[in-house]
Amino acid sequence: MKILLIILLIIIGVIIWGLIERIIHKNKLLKLNKDRQNLSKDEFVKGFILKGYDCDVISKIYDELILYIGIQDFVLLPEDDLHKVCDLHDLDDIELIDSICQLLVIEKPSQKDFDSLVDKYDYFNFESLLELTRMLKKVE
Secondary structure (H helix, E strand, O other): OHHHHHHHHHHHHHHHHHHHHHHHHHHHHHHHHHOOOOOOHHHHHHHHHOOOOOHHHHHHHHHHHHHHHOOOOOOOOOOOOHHHHOOOOOOHHHHHHHHHHHHHOEOOOOHHHHHHHHHHOOOOOHHHHHHHHHHOOEOO
Protein backbone atom coordinates (compact mmCIF):
# COMPACT_ATOMS: atom_id res chain seq x y z
CA MET A 1 0.00 0.00 0.00
CA LYS A 2 2.88 2.39 0.81
CA ILE A 3 4.51 1.69 -2.56
CA LEU A 4 1.27 2.45 -4.38
CA LEU A 5 0.92 5.73 -2.46
CA ILE A 6 4.54 6.70 -3.27
CA ILE A 7 4.03 5.91 -6.96
CA LEU A 8 0.81 7.94 -6.98
CA LEU A 9 2.56 10.91 -5.33
CA ILE A 10 5.40 10.72 -7.87
CA ILE A 11 2.92 10.70 -10.77
CA ILE A 12 1.03 13.66 -9.32
CA GLY A 13 4.34 15.49 -8.76
CA VAL A 14 5.40 14.96 -12.38
CA ILE A 15 2.02 16.21 -13.64
CA ILE A 16 2.19 19.32 -11.45
CA TRP A 17 5.80 19.97 -12.54
CA GLY A 18 4.74 19.75 -16.20
CA LEU A 19 1.91 22.21 -15.64
CA ILE A 20 4.23 24.64 -13.87
CA GLU A 21 6.74 24.43 -16.76
CA ARG A 22 3.96 25.21 -19.27
CA ILE A 23 2.80 28.21 -17.26
CA ILE A 24 6.36 29.52 -16.97
CA HIS A 25 6.94 29.10 -20.73
CA LYS A 26 3.64 30.79 -21.58
CA ASN A 27 4.51 33.73 -19.33
CA LYS A 28 7.93 34.01 -21.03
CA LEU A 29 6.21 34.09 -24.43
CA LEU A 30 3.72 36.73 -23.28
CA LYS A 31 6.59 38.90 -22.05
CA LEU A 32 8.56 38.29 -25.26
CA ASN A 33 5.47 39.16 -27.30
CA LYS A 34 5.17 42.57 -25.60
CA ASP A 35 8.71 43.51 -26.65
CA ARG A 36 8.36 42.47 -30.30
CA GLN A 37 7.89 44.60 -33.36
CA ASN A 38 4.31 44.56 -34.55
CA LEU A 39 4.49 42.34 -37.65
CA SER A 40 1.06 41.34 -38.94
CA LYS A 41 0.36 37.95 -40.45
CA ASP A 42 -0.11 39.59 -43.87
CA GLU A 43 3.29 41.29 -43.66
CA PHE A 44 4.87 38.03 -42.52
CA VAL A 45 3.32 36.11 -45.43
CA LYS A 46 4.27 38.79 -47.99
CA GLY A 47 7.92 38.58 -46.91
CA PHE A 48 8.02 34.88 -47.78
CA ILE A 49 5.99 35.30 -50.98
CA LEU A 50 8.75 37.66 -52.17
CA LYS A 51 11.21 34.81 -51.56
CA GLY A 52 9.18 32.55 -53.86
CA TYR A 53 7.13 30.50 -51.41
CA ASP A 54 3.45 29.65 -51.86
CA CYS A 55 1.00 31.96 -50.05
CA ASP A 56 -1.38 29.16 -49.04
CA VAL A 57 1.43 27.01 -47.60
CA ILE A 58 2.89 29.96 -45.67
CA SER A 59 -0.49 30.84 -44.22
CA LYS A 60 -1.33 27.28 -43.19
CA ILE A 61 2.04 26.75 -41.49
CA TYR A 62 1.78 30.12 -39.75
CA ASP A 63 -1.69 29.23 -38.41
CA GLU A 64 -0.49 25.80 -37.27
CA LEU A 65 2.44 27.35 -35.38
CA ILE A 66 0.20 29.93 -33.69
CA LEU A 67 -2.17 27.12 -32.70
CA TYR A 68 0.78 25.12 -31.33
CA ILE A 69 2.11 28.10 -29.37
CA GLY A 70 -1.35 28.66 -27.88
CA ILE A 71 -1.30 32.46 -27.90
CA GLN A 72 -3.67 33.74 -30.60
CA ASP A 73 -2.13 37.22 -30.96
CA PHE A 74 1.49 36.06 -30.76
CA VAL A 75 3.79 37.92 -33.17
CA LEU A 76 5.76 35.32 -35.08
CA LEU A 77 8.95 36.62 -36.68
CA PRO A 78 10.73 35.04 -39.67
CA GLU A 79 14.00 34.65 -37.75
CA ASP A 80 12.43 32.96 -34.70
CA ASP A 81 14.10 29.76 -33.53
CA LEU A 82 11.04 27.53 -33.46
CA HIS A 83 12.61 25.17 -30.92
CA LYS A 84 12.71 28.03 -28.42
CA VAL A 85 9.50 29.86 -29.33
CA CYS A 86 7.37 26.72 -29.63
CA ASP A 87 9.14 25.06 -26.67
CA LEU A 88 9.97 21.97 -28.72
CA HIS A 89 11.72 19.16 -26.84
CA ASP A 90 12.90 15.72 -27.91
CA LEU A 91 10.62 14.60 -30.73
CA ASP A 92 8.13 17.50 -30.50
CA ASP A 93 9.56 19.04 -33.67
CA ILE A 94 8.92 15.81 -35.58
CA GLU A 95 5.33 15.71 -34.30
CA LEU A 96 4.82 19.35 -35.31
CA ILE A 97 6.25 18.69 -38.77
CA ASP A 98 4.07 15.58 -39.11
CA SER A 99 0.95 17.60 -38.29
CA ILE A 100 1.96 20.24 -40.85
CA CYS A 101 2.56 17.53 -43.48
CA GLN A 102 -0.86 16.10 -42.73
CA LEU A 103 -2.42 19.57 -43.02
CA LEU A 104 -0.69 20.19 -46.37
CA VAL A 105 -1.35 16.63 -47.56
CA ILE A 106 2.31 15.93 -48.28
CA GLU A 107 4.51 12.98 -47.39
CA LYS A 108 6.39 12.98 -44.12
CA PRO A 109 10.09 13.87 -44.34
CA SER A 110 12.83 11.28 -44.15
CA GLN A 111 16.10 11.65 -42.27
CA LYS A 112 17.74 12.54 -45.59
CA ASP A 113 15.32 15.49 -45.94
CA PHE A 114 16.22 16.75 -42.46
CA ASP A 115 19.94 16.31 -43.12
CA SER A 116 19.74 18.46 -46.26
CA LEU A 117 18.40 21.35 -44.17
CA VAL A 118 21.22 21.16 -41.62
CA ASP A 119 23.71 22.30 -44.26
CA LYS A 120 21.61 25.32 -45.23
CA TYR A 121 20.14 26.52 -41.90
CA ASP A 122 21.80 27.06 -38.53
CA TYR A 123 18.57 26.55 -36.60
CA PHE A 124 14.95 25.50 -37.10
CA ASN A 125 13.14 28.62 -38.34
CA PHE A 126 10.08 29.32 -40.48
CA GLU A 127 12.01 29.39 -43.73
CA SER A 128 13.63 26.03 -43.02
CA LEU A 129 10.16 24.63 -42.41
CA LEU A 130 8.95 26.08 -45.73
CA GLU A 131 11.99 24.67 -47.51
CA LEU A 132 11.34 21.25 -45.98
CA THR A 133 7.69 21.24 -47.10
CA ARG A 134 8.74 22.40 -50.57
CA MET A 135 10.95 19.30 -50.94
CA LEU A 136 8.15 16.87 -50.09
CA LYS A 137 5.71 15.35 -52.55
CA LYS A 138 1.94 15.55 -52.40
CA VAL A 139 0.18 12.45 -51.11
CA GLU A 140 -2.33 11.14 -53.60
